[in-house]
Amino acid sequence: MKLKSLFAVALSTAFLGSVANAAELRLSHQWSTKDVRHKVAQIVADHVKAANVDLEIKIFPSKSLFKPKEQYKPLSRGQLDMTVLPLSYAGGMQPAYNLTLMPGLVKNHDHAARLNYSPFMDAIQEKMAGDDVMVLVHGYLAGGFAGKDKCMSSPKDVKGMQMRAAGKSFNQLLAGAGASIASMASSEIYNAMQTGVLDGANTSSSSFVSYRIYEQVKCYTPAAEQALWFMYQPLLMTKSKFESLNGAQQKALKAGAKKAEEFYLEEAKKEDAQSVSVFKKAGVQIKEMTKAEFEAWRDLAKQTSYKEFVAGYPEGQRFLDLALAVE
Numbered sequence: 275m276k277l278k279s280l281f282a283v284a285l286s287t288a289f290l291g292s293v294a295n296a297a298e299l300r301l302s303h304q305w306s307t308k309d310v311r312h313k314v315a316q317i318v319a320d321h322v323k324a325a326n327v328d329l330e331i332k333i334f335p336s337k338s339l340f341k342p343k344e345q346y347k348p349l350s351r352g353q354l355d356m357t358v359l360p361l362s363y364a365g366g367m368q369p370a371y372n373l374t375l376m377p378g379l380v381k382n383h384d385h386a387a388r389l390n391y392s393p394f395m396d397a398i399q400e401k402m403a404g405d406d407v408m409v410l411v412h413g414y415l416a417g418g419f420a421g422k423d424k425c426m427s428s429p430k431d432v433k434g435m436q437m438r439a440a441g442k443s444f445n446q447l448l449a450g451a452g453a454s455i456a457s458m459a460s461s462e463i464y465n466a467m468q469t470g471v472l473d474g475a476n477t478s479s480s481s482f483v484s485y486r487i488y489e490q491v492k493c494y495t496p497a498a499e500q501a502l503w504f505m506y507q508p509l510l511m512t513k514s515k516f517e518s519l520n521g522a523q524q525k526a527l528k529a530g531a532k533k534a535e536e537f538y539l540e541e542a543k544k545e546d547a548q549s550v551s552v553f554k555k556a557g558v559q560i561k562e563m564t565k566a567e568f569e570a571w572r573d574l575a576k577q578t579s580y581k582e583f584v585a586g587y588p589e590g591q592r593f594l595d596l597a598l599a600v601e
Contacts, residue, residue: 297519299331299511301356304342307335310480310541311358314411314509314534321530327522331356349512350405356511358411361398362441368401369587374506375441377579378572379597382497383543386414386504394596408516410531411509413538416497416546417478418563422467425493425561426474429574435473438463440503443579444476447571450578463487476503479549488556495561496553497546500568509534 301319305311312335319331340348340357346364348354362375373379373394380386389395390412399409417440419426426432433452439445445455456472460481466472467490475487479497488494497503509531516524550560584590 297329297523299329299355299515300334300339301331301358301509302334302337302339302345302354303358304337304345305335305358310415310538310545311413311507313541314413314538315356315358317534317537318410318509318527318530321533322523322526325522325526325529327520327526329519329523329526346405346407346510349510350407352406352512352515354512355515356410356509358507358509360505360507361510362505368405369583370398370401370589370593372443372583372587373593373597374398375504376443376575376583376597377447377502378568378575380414380416380504381500381568383414383416383539383546385600386416386506387412387539389597389600390414392596392600394593394600397593397596402510403513406513407510408513409508410511410516410527411534411538412506413508413535413542414504414506415478415480415542416501417476417503417505418482418497418501418546418549419474419476419495420482420487420491420558421474421493421495422472422491425495425559427495427561427563428567429570432474436471438466438472438475438477440477440505443575443583444503446578446582447575448476450574460485464490467491478503478505479545483545483549483552488553488558491553491558493559493561494550494553495563496550498550498562500563500565501546502563502568502571 301315303311315333319333322329322331343363345357345359349357361371365372380389402408429451432448435453436456437448437453438456438458439448449455458466460477463475464485464487554560580594584594
């Protein structure tokens with residue numbers, strides 16, 4: 275009887291120990307559960323769960339835990355474990371991050387993939403490490419231009435036009451091309467075009483489709499072999515939290531992240547292709563950006579967005595040179 279009691283106590287202790295060792299990570303993001311960025315997070319969570327390493331990732335989608343632009347700070351302070359975040363949202367805390375939404379730095383998705391594993395991204399991650407943040411999954415999403423009455427694939431096309439752009443650096447670029455800037459959320463583009471407030475807009479491929487912009491425009495310049503708009507939106511984690519996990523848990527996270535990153539790249543390409551299909555079906559003209567047009571935009575960016583970035587940030591030239599060095 276005594277042996278049975280001791281055995282029961284041992285089993286109970288082992289069970290409690292395994293419960294105590296089980297960890298839950300909280301992951302926050304701003305998108306719906308249908309969005310590719312949620313799916314990226316879910317791939318990591320599912321892989322970790324299947325690995326059976328006493329680790330669970332609880333996802334809080336649709337800005338249910340933190341507001342979209344207020345996730346980096348709690349992540350860096352250990353109040354949040356993980357997030358999928360457009361890194362430029364934290365550009366006020368780390369100016370270098372503003373280069374992850376800068377016109378002409380990324381040409382296409384394959385170039386973005388090379389940029390993710392370059393000295394430029396190493397330098398970005400050094401800044402993150404200083405904030406106790408690390409990257410688990412790299413990922414860029416692309417976007418394009420749409421014109422209400424004409425194509426807008428080169429700088430000369432936007433001169434005198436009322437334009438909406440995605441991000442401060444794009445506002446600087448378009449203003450430099452002679453456009454007037456109207457600042458608004460992507461969700462407001464449709465009505466602004468319908469009422470004549472806007473002549474053209476720049477936003478992500480997915481936003482062009484989800485907000486039905488194809489109903490209001492005559493021409494669409496999608497992200498193709500050349501694209502001007504790319505936004506880095508990685509899955510981030512608190513560095514010290516990752517380091518506090520045991521080896522098996524870290525290994526499961528890394529393996530899940532690898533699967534998610536491969537999925538992210540393929541889905542990003544699919545979103546661009548899908549947007550072209552949707553616009554074509556709606557009878558909208560498709561005009562891809564040529565290499566010469568891309569170079570014209572980049573030359574203009576050097577005189578506007580890049581110049582402003584370097585002037586406002588002591589380390590700006592070093593980071594810009596690192597980014598431009600990636601072929």
